Amino acid sequence: MRHHLILRVVTKLLIGVIMLFALYVQFHGDYSPGGGFQAGVIMSVAFIIYSVVFSLADAQKVLPPWFVHKLMAVGLLLYALTGVYSMFAGYNYLDYDAINPEHPVSGQHNGIILIELGVGITVTAVMVTIFYAFASRTPPMDDEAW
Amino acid sequence: MLDALPTAFLFFLAALILPILPRGPLRSLLVLIVPVVAGLAVYALPMGNLVQAEFFGFTLDLMRVDPLSRVFALLFCIAAFLGGLFAWHLRDTVQQVAMLLYVGAAIGAVFAGDLVTLFFYWEGTAISSVFLIWARRSEASYFSGMRYLTIQIGSGVMLLAGIILHYSATGSIAFDAMTLDSPASWLIFIAFGIKAAFILLNNWMIDAYPSATVTGTVILSAFTTKLAIYALARGFAGTELLIYIGAATAVYPLIWAQLENDLRRVVAYALNLQQGFMFVGIGIGTELALNGAIAHAFVGVLYGMLLFMTLGAVMYRTGTSRATDLGGIYKTMPLTALFCLVGAASISAFPLFAGFVSKSLIISAAAKGSHYVVWGCLLLASAGGFLVCGLKVPFFAFFSKDGSLRPREAPGHMLLVMGLTAVLCVLAGTNPTALYALLPYDVSYQPYSTGHIITQLQLLLFSALAFALLLPTRLYPRPNPTVNLDFDWVYRRLLLGAIGLLAIPVRGFFRALDRFKAGPLKALIRTLYNTYGPMARTSQFWPTGAMVLWIAILLGVTLLVSYAS
Amino acid sequence: MATETVVHTALTLTDQLPALQIVVPFVAAPLIVLLGGRRWAWPIAFAASLASLVIAALLLASVLDGSIISYHMGGWAPPVGIEYRVDAANAFVLLLVSAISTVVLPYARTSIAREVSERHHALFYTAYLLCFSGLMGVAITGDAFNVFVFLEISSLSTYVLIAQGAERDRRALTASYDYLIMGTIGATFFVIGIGFLYMATGTLNLADLADRIADKGDSRTIRAAFAFIVVGIGLKVAMYPVHRWLPNAYTYAPSAITAFLAATATKVAVYVLLRFVFSVFQPAFIFEVHTLEFIILPFALVAMFACSFVAVFQSDFKMMLAFSSVAQIGYILLGISFLNETGVTAAVIHLFNHGITKAALFMAVGAYVYSAGGSFYDTMQGLGRRMPLTSAAVVIAGLSLIGVPGTAGFISKWVLVQGALEKGWWPVAILIVGSSLLAVIYIWRVIEVLYLQPTPEDSRVREVPMSMLVPIWIMTLACIWFGLNTDMTMSAAQAAARGLLAGSAGMMGQ
Amino acid sequence: MDNRTPDNADTYPALGRAFLWLDRPGGAKAVRYTLFILCALLIVADFVFYKKGYLPIEEFPIFYALFGFFSCAALLICSVVMRVILERPRDYYAPTDGALEPSPQEQAAKVDHHA
Known part of the structure; x- marks a missing residue:
């Protein structure tokens, strides 16, 4: 899509905004509608648009597939290990009180943020992986042929 | 230290170690040492139920040590030592391992305090001993071994059936005295009877002993039947039926033994006849009679082994044990001949020889109980037994006509062990108090009274007179190389x-x-x-749609049924 | 939410066991991806499985006396929060699954190395661990929706695992795809059923559900829920006529996976079925009785015969065993449909015994695939002499499959026949014995191929390595052990059956 | 090949030579006469010594001697008669029966048993 100049410019402008919005949704998850799942999808949209407009190869330069794989695992581990931490602290699995036993409410907040971050990372990575998986199949025709 | 381990396991352990050792004297030495160690251990064992094990909810007594079981275990250790020494020349792993397993199983069975353990060892003796027959590696011995195994396993199966019935009736698996009042005890009785070679159940013995190898026969003769004697003494002492079975068993083989050509079979018949004496002793069941039966089993092992050893030595040198092929070999095998005579004298209960002190116990007990017919049968068996084993075997093997056979004297270890056994026979005969001391019950019995010696000598020598007078005539059944129906x-x-x-x-x-x-x-x-089939609808790949259709149908039907009801 | 500091007593490691049961394999899965190396994949998977086994054993030991462990996720008390609930029935299943997994994994290492290309190994073991933790989760959780979630985790990873067989046979892809469609429909039905239940009762906690259904009694919604749940889980169980995904899936999956799935996946599904049929719904409901008698019972009988016949005519050992699995599931469902204690005991015990038997057999199939390159009868000709240990295991496990006395299979069939007679359904008892005869035929065919046909002259087949033989023989010996020593299995199965038949009381435990 | 060594009495063991008189003419006769004498002595002894019996029949003079002689004679004669009924050829049961193993005479080149 090298010749779609407008698209390329607009995309460049939009990607930052999309990412910012994703982060907003991510970190307001504990107060308002939103959270890791939605944020992860939005975040992945940024990468997907980039690869649609610029090219899969460029996108994979930014976010190599092996890295995405690791991200999936990291997100999941973040979630799970938060729970494990509370177990070590002597609470039930995923009992966020453990994060700040003096002040359970703040513990709950922090716990949810951690969890949601894990979810967000994983969802982003999974969405991007699915896109990569479909997109990296041999293209039926190249851009110039449109 | 050794009382924590069932004595049988010593033998099993040795059987495991043996194949690792290099082929040669080291193995023979192991076969020799184990019975010594075991014997010493048994001698030192305290009384009581020493080792117990849990098995499927049963408590098994692996080591019931009491005077009865101890004397048999001791006997088996001695027999294993003698047999091991006789087999010193053996370089056959199969036979050596089978021997150890067989002895171990027999000792294990003797110490078994419950029927389940007894059953396992019972079958163990059957399975391990058949290899001693097969080790002859001839076609005849293979079939003979198969018959032997079939009968022995059959005995085991009957025993098992009996145990199951017994357990379901009484809820106990303890192996104690029983009475013949239920199918269970009958089954167990017959199982014991097969191994003990009751009349008409005895042919496996005649068939199998001579089919085994030279050394195998010696071993075989010592354990299976005596184990059965132990089992009968433990379980059915005082069963009257046994008296009559014993009398019949003692008389029955006489004629066949007279006709038989193979001298090892003759000895087998003679040993079978001695079993009859033991049955009578057990059947009478008094302390005197039981002691007699056990003493008779004890010396029976000794002279049985001695006779089979001498014939084995002859066979080892000449390759045959048939009366028609032998004769005159006393010239070159004089020591063997001498030992054979000692064995023959022992089995015929000559005064001063082993059989005398034990047989007289039983006959006296029979006479005391005024079992007229039984007493007569036993007397007949004594006289006839002397005729076959005391006269026929040594005569036809070593004397008789002079054949062309000039074999060398038996090997050194065989002479040594035959001599040792012969000495034991004489010792037991001259020193009855030592023998009686081993027995489970206290007896005050004096076999050496003048009257007794005279009557016994009368019986034997007049039998010999009959032999001597009839031998040259046609009234004596000279051996023929034929088969006799039994x-x-x-x-x-x-x-x-x-x-x-x-x-x-x-x-x-x-x-x-x-x-x-x-x-x-x-x-x-x-x-x-x-x-x-593979091409049919049921086993072919179903299209996904068809599967989903089935789901829909199943859901519909399920909904229908649950709504309709 | 608490606004003041709550006094909190710290939990000990023992209290955390129910959570650890799932968390350990579940954390291990992404860990493999993160570390990425092929070298680490197997040790991590094995360590996780072993740890699960230890935990399951500890759990079973602590609930054998009939007590119940309840673990509150995130500190939220049930019925609002998610509850993990361990009693004798599911501790038994947990132990079975983790034990099979721990035995299969060493086998898998060798077998998978040959059947799956190396670059997929890390992800393979990840999927395996996810499947494993999903199955464990289904068994341990006390929350209906959580059951669905774990069911999906295990199912999705199973689809992946089955597709791994594609390197040996491309048909694995279609098999996996079929299973995906069927499994998804099943899961959907199941979740619809749960939705109905939620509609009718307003709760998702299984124990709470049972209580409320008992209070409320019969209603249309509950009947619909029952139908959907039975059909949904029935799909997972591979109930006849919706069993068709199973033979292909088992046949084309990698050997180790087949062994693992055959011994665990359908068994866990049976456990869920038992839980819902007997604990959540009241066995006294007439619609339930009718459903069991008019639908499950006849189909179970048909499965026993139809699939055994198919098995008889198969020419692929693995496919034969797969069909035999469907037939054997027929026995389990038959036991359930008796609706008496003996029948349920038979179902539970057959669940276990068939699990170990099939694990042994499928692992043996894998051994033939490993050594001879295939599981068709014509590639296995005369291998009884070339691979004596594997073939001996096949014979013993085959006898157990037939139900010869002295093997595990006999025990379960014996109890099953007793259940039928107790009910007075002697024709069913005859049918049970009759279908066992079909098992004799198809096992005999294998034995004939292995022992009575000549080995090809140029055959270079050798016995498989110890790492495969030892697991095979562990399972084979287990077949004999549990055939002779029935104390443990029978008492556990009876305890489970009694607990299940006690209805909601079984769930609440008091 | 010990079986076939030339028959030379000097090669026999000493003990074997000591018994050789048995083979000489009259050797057997000597044994038989010894037996007769012993039997006669026993009959005498029967009346001389006291013997204790449990059964009345034992009190009968030389009961044991009569019993021994007649029962054995009867037994032997009985066997001769029974042989007519019982005797069968060697290969009655099977062509490979144990009774058929070759005897040393039948095997010209007998293998060495000391091997």
Whole structure:
């Protein structure tokens, strides 16, 4: 899509905004509608648009597939290990009180943020992986042929 | 230290180690040392139930040590030592391992305090000992071994059936005295009886002993039947039926022993006859009689082994033990001949020899109980036994006509062990108090009274007189190289014939089945194949849609049923 | 939410066991991806499985006395929060699954190395661990929706695992795809059923559900829920006529996976079925009785015969065993449909015994695939002499499959026949014995191929390595052990059956 | 091949030579006469010594001697008669029966048993 100049410019402008919005949704998850799942999808949209407009190869330069794989695992581990931490602290699995036993409410907040971050990372990575998986199949025709 | 381990395991352990050792004297030494260690251990064992194990909810007594079991275990250790020494020249792993396992199983069975353990060792003796027969590695010994195994396993199966019935009736698996009042005890009784070689159940013994190897026969003769004697003494002491069975068993083999050509078979018959004496002793069941039976078993092992050893030595040197092929070899095997005479004197209960002190116990007990017929039978068996084993065996093996055989004297270790056994026989005969001291009950019995010695000598020497007078005439059945029909004819011929008759309807049935197979059955299989075979709808790949359709149908039906009800 | 500091007593490791049961394999899965190396994949998977086994054993030991462990996720008390609930019935299943997994994994290492290309190994073991933790989760959780979630985790990873067989046979892809469609429909039905239940009762906690259904009694919604749940889980169980995904899936999956799935996946599904049929719904409901008698019972009987016949005519050992699995599931469902204690005991015990038997057999199939390159009868000709240990295991496990006395299979069939007679359904008892005869035929065919046919002259087949033989023989010996020593299995199965038949009381435990 | 060594009495063991008188003419006769004498002595002894019996029949003079002689004679004669009924050829049961193993005379080149 090298010749779609407008698209390329607009995309460049939009990607930052999309990412910012994703982060907003991510970190307001504990107060308002939103959270890791939605944020992860939005975040992945940024990468997907980039690869649609610029090219899969460029996108994979930014976010190599092996890295995405690791991200999936990291997100999941973040979630799970938060729970494990509370177990070590002597609470039930995923009992966020453990994060700040003096002040359970703040513990709950922090716990949810951690969890949601894990979810967000994983969802982003999974969405991007699915896109990569479909997109990296041999293209039926190249851009110039449109 | 050794009382924590069941004595039988010593032998099993040795059987495990033996194949690792290099082939040669080291192995023979192991076979020799184990019985010594075991014997010392048994001698030192305290009384009581020493080792127990849990097995499927049963508590098994692996080591019941009491005077009765100890004397038999001791006897088996001695027999294993003698047999091991006799087999010193052996370089056959199979036989050596089988020997150790067999002895171990026999000792284990003696110490078994409950029926389940007894059963395992019972079968163990059967399975391990058959290899001593097969080790001859001839076709005849293979079939003989198969017959032996079938009968022995049959005994085990009956024992098992009896145990199961006994357990379901009483809830106990303890091996104690029983009475013949239920199918369970009858089954156990017959199982014991097969191993003990009751009359008409005895042919396995005659068949198997001479079929085994030179060394195998010696070992075989010592354990299986004596183990059964132990079992009978433990379980059925005082059973009156045993007296009559014993009397019959003692008399029955006489004629066949007279006719038999193979001297090892003759000895087997003679040993079988001695079993009869023991049955009588057990059947009478008084302390005197029981002691007699056990003492007789004890010395029976000694002279039985001695006789088989001498004949084994002859066979080792000449390759045969048939009366028609032997004769005159006392010239070159004089020591063997001498030992054979000692054995013959022992089995015939000559005064000063082993049999005298034990046999007189039993006959006295029979006479005391005024069992007239039984007493007569035993007397007849004594006289006839002397005729076959005391006279016929040494005479035809070593003296008789002079053949062309000039074998060398038996090897050194055989002479040593035969001498040792002969000395034991004489010691037991001259020193009865030492023998009686081993027995479970206290006896005050003096075999050496003048009257007793005279009557016994009368009996024996006048039998010899009959032999001497009739031998040159045609009234003496000289050995012929033939086969004599015995009870085993029933299962080796009659039963086979019966099976042949049975085969006719069976064949008819299968013919009909064939016709059925060709017709309707084939059609049925074809239909089944068309429905279920690889090309049929049921086993082919179903399209996803079809599967989903089935789901929908199933859901619909389920909903319908649950709504309708 | 608490606004003041709550006094909190710290939990000990023992209290955390129910959570650890799932968390350990579940954390291990992404860990493999993160570390990425092929070298680490197997040790991590094995360590996780072993740890699960230890935990399951500890759990079973602590609930054998009939007590119940309840673990509150995130500190939220049930019925609002998610509850993990361990009693004798599911501790038994947990132990079975983790034990099979721990035995299969060493086998898998060798077998998978040959059947799956190396670059997929890390992800393979990840999927395996996810499947494993999903199955464990289904068994341990006390929350209906959580059951669905774990069921999906295990199912999705199973689809992946089955597709791994594609390197040996491309048909694995279609098999996996079929299973995906069927499994998804099943899961959907199941979740619809749960939705109905939620509609009718307003709760998702299984124990709470049972209580409320008992209070409320019969209603249309509950009947619909029952139908959907039975059909949904029935799909997972591979109930006849919706069993068709199973033979292909088992046949084309990698050997180790087949062994693992055959011994665990359908068994866990049976456990869920038992839980819902007997604990959540009241066995006294007439619609339930009718459903069991008019639908499950006849289909179970049909499965026993139809699939055994198909098995008889198969020419692929693995496919034969797969069909035999469907037939054997027929026995389990039959036991359930008796609706008496003996029948349920038979179902539970057959669940276990068939699990170990099939694990042994499928692992043996894998051994033939490993050594001879295939599981068709014509590649296995005369291998009884070339691979004596594997073939001996096949014979013993085959006898157990037939139900010869002295093997595990006999025990379950014996109890099953007793259940039928107790009910007075002697024709069913005869049918049970009759279908066992079909098992004789198809096992005999294998034995004939292995022992009575000549080995090809140029055959270079050798016995498989110890790492495969030892697991095979562990399972084979287990077949004999549990055939002779029935104390443990029978008492556990009876305890489970009694607990299940006690209805909601079984769930609440008091 | 010890079986076939030339028959030379000097090669026999000493003990074997000591018994050789048995083979000489009269050797057997000597044994037989010894037996007769012993039997006669025993009959005498029967009346001389006291013997204790449990059964009345034992009190009968030389009961044991009579019993021994007549029962054995009867037994032997009985066997001769029974042989007519019982005797069968060697290969009655099977062509490979134990009774058929070759005897040393039948095997010209007998294998060495000391091997």
